[in-house]
Amino acid sequence: MVLEPKRPEAELSYPPQPALARIANMGIFDTQCEGHQLLEKIANKWTILLVYALAQGKKRYSDLKQQIVGISPKMLIQNLRNLERSGLIKREVYPTVPPRVDYSLTQLGESLTEPLAVLGEWAYQHISDVDAAIEEYDSKPNAEDFWHPK
Amino acid sequence: MVLEPKRPEAELSYPPQPALARIANMGIFDTQCEGHQLLEKIANKWTILLVYALAQGKKRYSDLKQQIVGISPKMLIQNLRNLERSGLIKREVYPTVPPRVDYSLTQLGESLTEPLAVLGEWAYQHISDVDAAIEEYDSKPNAEDFWHPK
DNA sequence: CTGAATCCAGGCGGATACTG
DNA sequence: CAGTATCCGCCTGGATTCAG
Numbered sequence: 001m002v003l004e005p006k007r008p009e010a011e012l013s014y015p016p017q018p019a020l021a022r023i024a025n026m027g028i029f030d031t032q033c034e035g036h037q038l039l040e041k042i043a044n045k046w047t048i049l050l051v052y053a054l055a056q057g058k059k060r061y062s063d064l065k066q067q068i069v070g071i072s073p074k075m076l077i078q079n080l081r082n083l084e085r086s087g088l089i090k091r092e093v094y095p096t097v098p099p100r101v102d103y104s105l106t107q108l109g110e111s112l113t114e115p116l117a118v119l120g121e122w123a124y125q126h127i128s129d130v131d132a133a134i135e136e137y138d139s140k141p142n143a144e145d146f147w148h149p150k
Numbered sequence: 151m152v153l154e155p156k157r158p159e160a161e162l163s164y165p166p167q168p169a170l171a172r173i174a175n176m177g178i179f180d181t182q183c184e185g186h187q188l189l190e191k192i193a194n195k196w197t198i199l200l201v202y203a204l205a206q207g208k209k210r211y212s213d214l215k216q217q218i219v220g221i222s223p224k225m226l227i228q229n230l231r232n233l234e235r236s237g238l239i240k241r242e243v244y245p246t247v248p249p250r251v252d253y254s255l256t257q258l259g260e261s262l263t264e265p266l267a268v269l270g271e272w273a274y275q276h277i278s279d280v281d282a283a284i285e286e287y288d289s290k291p292n293a294e295d296f297w298h299p300k
Numbered sequence: 301c302t303g304a305a306t307c308c309a310g311g312c313g314g315a316t317a318c319t320g
Numbered sequence: 321c322a323g324t325a326t327c328c329g330c331c332t333g334g335a336t337t338c339a340g
Contacts, residue, residue, distance in 0.1 A: 018267075019264075019267035019268065019270070019271050020202065020205045020206070020263060020267050022271065022274065023202055023267060023270040023271065023274065024202065024206065026270075026274050028199065028202060028270060028273075028274075029199060029202070029203065029217055029218050029219055030219045030220075031219060031220045032219075034277050034281070035270075035273050035274050035277055038273040038276070038277055038280055039195070039198065039269070039270060039273040040195050041280075042269070042272075042273065043193045043194065043195060043198055043269065044193065045189075045190050045193060048189065048193055049178065049179060052170065052173055052174065052178060052179070053179070055170045056170070056174065060321085060322090061321075061322055061323075062321065062322075065322095067179055068179050069179055069180045069181060070180075070181050070314095071313095072313065072314050072315075073322085073323070073324085074312095074313070074314075074315095074324090074325095075312085075313060075314085076323095077322085077323065077324085078312095078313090084287070085283070085284055085287045085288075086280045086283055086284060087279060087280055087282070087283025087284070087286075087287070088280075088283075093322095096321095097320095097321090098321040098322080099320085099321055099322055099323085100321070100322085101321085101322060101323085108276065108279050108280070108283070111272070111276070112272060112276075113170060114169075114268075115265075115268045115269045115271075115272045116269070117168075117169035117170050117173060118169065118264075118265045118268050118269075119189070119192070119193065119265045119266070119268075119269060120169070120173040120176075120178060120185075120189060121169050121172065121173065121265075122192075122261070122262060122265045123185050123188040123189040123192065124172070124173065124176050124178075124185050126188070126258065126261070126262075127184050127185060127188055129237060129258055130188055130191075130236045130237055130238075130258070131184070132237070133235070133236055133237025133238075133258070134235055134236060134237070136237075137234070137235045137237070138235075210301085210302090211301075211302055211303075212301065212302080215302095220334095222333065222334050222335075223302085223303070223304090224303095224304090224305095224333070224334075224335090225332085225333060225334080226303095227302085227303060227304085228332095228333090243302095246301095247301090247340095248301040248302080249301055249302055249303085249340080250301070250302085251301085251302065251303085
């Protein structure tokens with residue numbers, strides 16, 4: 001028996017709710033929900049980096065491999081394929097020798113750059129905050145609040 | 151020898167560049183860069199769901215476990231700890247019996263809700279697009295472009 | 301109720317060598 | 321150049337059981 005992925009019912013209420021309320025309504029907390037699964041696809045390290053890289057324009061396989069430091073050919077091609085399959089990037093092959101393959105964002109892929117840019121900016125701007133928090137957390141030997149797991 | 155994580159040099163140019171350009175400058179493509187590592191932390195399935203859930207307000211451990219369908223206690227506590235350590239959420243223990251623990255977003259955590267909401271909304275709005283792309287990709291037996299790996 | 305501890309399978313992901 | 325194929329360690333993450 002195959003379980004069909006659940007589709008959220010697009011019941012938009014008026015006046016429009018804030019984003020977080022809408023998200024809560026879309027069943028995102030359920031693994032079977034398509035929204036959840038899509039989010040899982042794009043909230044992935046390599047995916048994000050690839051979209052960032054391709055947002056700068058059409059690039060060749062070797063360009064991507066060079067720009068994304070430390071990615072293995074396996075992960076690179078695997079994620080490129082997934083993104084192509086999902087319609088986020090386009091793959092163009094030129095019948096030359098040696099072969100040449102260009103990757104670029106589709107319109108759908110372009111539409112994802114902005115949300116991901118916002119996320120990346122948040123990270124960029126809060127590096128020191130998180131650093132400080134971690135340092136403090138690690139410094140205190142777990143005391144002070146009544147109980148904390150050993 | 152321990153490699154110190156790289157800090158991006160905050161060389162902001164004027165006029166301000168679009169977000170994607172700034173991100174490219176922050177060394178995000180380098181695994182050793184702190185920005186990269188932070189992004190990796192927050193671009194995680196469970197992290198995102200936890201922030202969504204806690205954006206609705208303070209919640210108990212059991213509430214979270216119930217809301218986030220299918221999460222195991224191990225993953226739940228593991229991610230809660232990570233987020234607490236990073237300063238994104240606060241953990242409050244009440245010395246009652248049975249014990250009661252509340253989790254809530256810190257101010258830092260609150261600041262992350264908006265970027266994540268944007269991302270979730272993108273997913274919500276493009277489910278059908280991605281679905282269609284996948285269906286088309288799978289339907290065509292790899293023909294038509296001059297060459298495609300077997 | 302809020303976790304901790306343990307076991308274990310599956311898959312992520314790196315390294316390497318090879319091909320058209 | 322643009323991948324493919326294989327091997328394999330390791331870590332994620334689920335299931336289960338136990339404890340304060």
